[in-house]
Amino acid sequence: MxxxxxxxxxxxxxxxxxxxxxxxxxxxxxxxxxxxxxRKNLLVILTVSGxxxxxxxxxxxxxxxxxxAQMTYFAFPGEMLLRMLKxxxxxxxxxxxxxxxxxxxxxxxxxxxxxxxxxxxxxxLIASGIGVALAFIIKPGVGAGALNTxxxxxxxxxxxxxxxxxxxxxxxxxFPANLVAAAFxxxxxGTETDGMNILGLVLFAMVFGVALRKLGDEGEELIRFxxxxxxxxxxxxSWIMWYIPFGIMFLVGSKIVEMxxxxxxxxxxxxxxxxxxxxxxxxxxxxxxxxxxxxxxxxPFSFLxxxxxxxxxxxxxxxxxxxxPSMIKCVEENNxxxxxxxxxxxxxxxxxxxxxxxxxxxxxxxFIAQLNNTELNAGQIFTILVTATASSVGAAxxxxxxxxxIAIILEAxxxxxxxxxxMLAVDWxxxxxxxxxxxxxxxxxxxxxxxxxxxxxxxxxxxxxxSEVQVEAVANxxxxxxxxxxxxxxxxxxxxxxxxxxxxx
Numbered sequence: 001m002x003x004x005x006x007x008x009x010x011x012x013x014x015x016x017x018x019x020x021x022x023x024x025x026x027x028x029x030x031x032x033x034x035x036x037x038x039r040k041n042l043l044v045i046l047t048v049s050g051x052x053x054x055x056x057x058x059x060x061x062x063x064x065x066x067x068x069a070q071m072t073y074f075a076f077p078g079e080m081l082l083r084m085l086k087x088x089x090x091x092x093x094x095x096x097x098x099x100x101x102x103x104x105x106x107x108x109x110x111x112x113x114x115x116x117x118x119x120x121x122x123x124x125l126i127a128s129g130i131g132v133a134l135a136f137i138i139k140p141g142v143g144a145g146a147l148n149t150x151x152x153x154x155x156x157x158x159x160x161x162x163x164x165x166x167x168x169x170x171x172x173x174x175f176p177a178n179l180v181a182a183a184f185x186x187x188x189x190g191t192e193t194d195g196m197n198i199l200g201l202v203l204f205a206m207v208f209g210v211a212l213r214k215l216g217d218e219g220e221e222l223i224r225f226x227x228x229x230x231x232x233x234x235x236x237x238s239w240i241m242w243y244i245p246f247g248i249m250f251l252v253g254s255k256i257v258e259m260x261x262x263x264x265x266x267x268x269x270x271x272x273x274x275x276x277x278x279x280x281x282x283x284x285x286x287x288x289x290x291x292x293x294x295x296x297x298x299x300p301f302s303f304l305x306x307x308x309x310x311x312x313x314x315x316x317x318x319x320x321x322x323x324x325p326s327m328i329k330c331v332e333e334n335n336x337x338x339x340x341x342x343x344x345x346x347x348x349x350x351x352x353x354x355x356x357x358x359x360x361x362x363x364x365x366x367f368i369a370q371l372n373n374t375e376l377n378a379g380q381i382f383t384i385l386v387t388a389t390a391s392s393v394g395a396a397x398x399x400x401x402x403x404x405x406i407a408i409i410l411e412a413x414x415x416x417x418x419x420x421x422x423m424l425a426v427d428w429x430x431x432x433x434x435x436x437x438x439x440x441x442x443x444x445x446x447x448x449x450x451x452x453x454x455x456x457x458x459x460x461x462x463x464x465x466x467s468e469v470q471v472e473a474v475a476n477x478x479x480x481x482x483x484x485x486x487x488x489x490x491x492x493x494x495x496x497x498x499x500x501x502x503x504x505x
Contacts, residue, residue, distance in 0.1 A: 038358040043241060047312045050245035051252055054316075058256025059504075066257065068274060075254035081247025084240050085322035090183055092325055093347045094199060094205045100344030101209025101323065102223045109210065109344075111450055116345055119445050120353040121389065123291065127283050127437075128388045129356040131362030132381060134279050140271035140363065141370025176200035198321060198351050198419045199393075206348075230343065237325040241309070244326065248316040255428060269426050272367050279359040280433040284440050288355070292444045296451040303447050304440065306334030314435040318428070323439050328385045331443055335448040345449055349442030354392035356437030357405065360430050361388045368419050380413045387412045403427060478494070 015212075061074060101109060175180035182197040182204075209226075212219035266273065289300035304311075311326040317323065328346050331337045365384050369376050376384075391405040403423055410417050 006066070013172070027228075043245070044308045044312075046245035047248060050249040051316060053310055054249040054252030055256060057249065058253035061253065062257050062259075071254065071257055074249060074464055075258060076252030078247050078254050081243060081251060082317060082319075082322060084243065084247075085317065085319070085325060088236060088240065088325050089198070089321050090196065091229065091233050092237070092328070093350075094201055095226050095233055095358070096328065096343035097202060097205035097347050097467075098209040098226040099223065099230045100340055101206045102212045102219070103340045104344065106210065106213070108453075112341070112344070112453065113453060116348065116445060119448065120321070120349070120441075123288065123441055123445075124353065124357050124358045124389045124392055125289055125385065127279075127358040128362050128385045130279050131359040131388070132366060134275045134282075134359075134382060135363045135366030135370075138275040138278075140269075141367040141368060142273050157220070165426055167390070170199075170391075173199045174203050176204075177281055179204060196298075196321075202348055202351050234329060234474060237329055241326055241329065243404055244309070248312065251316050259428075261288055264296055267452060269422060272363065273429055275363050275367075276360045276430045277433050279363060280356055280437045283355055283359060284433075284437040288437075288441055288444050292448060294372055295448050298447075298451070300444065303444070305441055306330060307440075310439060310443070311436050314439045315350055315432045318431040318435050320435055320438045320442075323435065324350045327443060328440055335447065337446050338453060341449050341453060342446050345446045349445055350439070351441055352393045353441050353445065354438050355441040356386045356434035358392045359407055359437070360434050361406050362391070364406050364423050365413065365415070368422075370412070371422075372415065374415065376413070384409055385411050445470050474501050 054471060066074065104112065176197050179201075184196060210225075212223050289304070291305065292298070292300040307327070307330050310323050310330050313326050314320070314323040327350075328342055331342045332339055332347065360379045362384055365388070366376065369380075386403075387409045391408045403420060406423060407417050407420060410420075
């Protein structure tokens with residue numbers, strides 16, 4: 001019996017050729033799906049592969065006993081990546097904040113800014129709490145009293161700085177005396193030193209954006225200029241991102257080659273490394289996703305899955321600022337976050353939101369106290385929490401930027417800063433997970449603000465629709481009251497009368 005297929009209500013004789021065509025089309029769609037997946041995730045696959053290949057390459061080259069000059073040549077492609085990412089930070093931060101602040105009205109800017117500050121403060125305080133709790137549970141410094149900088153052949157680091165001066169310097173950085181100088185100088189220790197004063201630039205760009213909006217029509221041209229500059233910068237970012245897999249391979253490889261006596265460091269400071277990384281796993285894998293889920297009722301891990309490239313960049317570069325370009329791009333393209341929100345909140349987050357840094361700074365402070373056999377009282381623990389939260393705002397988004405802020409915490413609780421070099425010795429390990437948690441906090445903050453902004457927009461739309469419905473209802477009630485055709489006719493005649501009188505006049 002011959003198979004019959006119904007097409008548009010007509011019975012058609014079935015044939016092997018039609019079945020084959022259908023099968024081919026289904027196979028083609030599967031192939032297309034695979035190609036689409038590869039096209040979308042090619043950069044992620046290449047970046048992750050770059051890290052893995054870099055580890056293998058570093059292990060191989062390590063056994064070759066390279067000279068200092070050869071090590072420099074080997075690290076050169078990685079150095080180029082860092083230079084490219086740092087080059088794009090200044091135009092990206094300034095233009096994105098100016099255009100972001102100018103595109104939001106003052107009321108919503110204030111509301112979003114308030115929510116962002118509250119989110120940053122709460123998450124950093126929680127991170128500090130996790131750090132202190134883990135340090136007291138794991139006790140990384142107990143029994144390591146014999147360990148000192150000389151055992152590991154490290155130079156001692158000292159700081160003769162008052163805590164008050166550190167916070168005054170933070171205020172000085174907020175208001176740079178010279179904007180041009182702020183692009184390459186900051187005030188970390190009371191004297192001008194190299195390094196971009198990103199905090200001052202962020203504040204100026206935000207205020208400047210608000211001022212442009214206040215100008216109205218006069219400021220439109222300059223706002224359009226910054227918007228165009230911002231878009232052009234993002235095009236540059238998209239080009240640089242294709243170099244990331246290659247650069248990361250040599251960045252990771254060269255770091256493995258440079259490592260000296262890893263076994264001695266890990267055995268000596270293993271508990272400290274373990275406590276820091278565990279703190280980052282708890283905060284980044286449980287606390288932050290729970291906060292995101294609680295506020296948005298959305299799956300945080302599906303949101304984070306679109307950010308593998310920036311996380312890999314953060315892991316390889318150890319710099320929140322260097323990760324900013326790829327983070328902005330991925331948050332907008334993969335997670336659909338509003339450009340106005342992402343370009344306003346992410347540069348601020350990269351500067352002031354340092355959850356990962358707060359965790360390892362608190363653990364480091366308690367570790368040094370245990371190392372010196374110092375019992376910390378409740379007041380000192382509270383000082384560590386507050387100082388770590390406050391000083392993480394001014395921490396530079398660069399490799400080893402958090403070490404400077406540990407000195408502030410130690411000074412605040414009256415501990416010697418000589419053992420800071422122990423932190424520096426293992427900073428290249430701990431700093432990787434620190435930076436990943438820092439940028440994860442920024443990204444989830446942008447997601448939360450985007451969700452809140454969408455809810456506000458829906459609320460305004462519903463209010464607008466309700467007011468329209470109420471106006472229509474009032475009109476219908478009036479029509480129902482005037483049921484008599486005679487009354488309606490008289491009312492119409494009365495309405496028409498003034499027009500008639502005017503025309504006669």
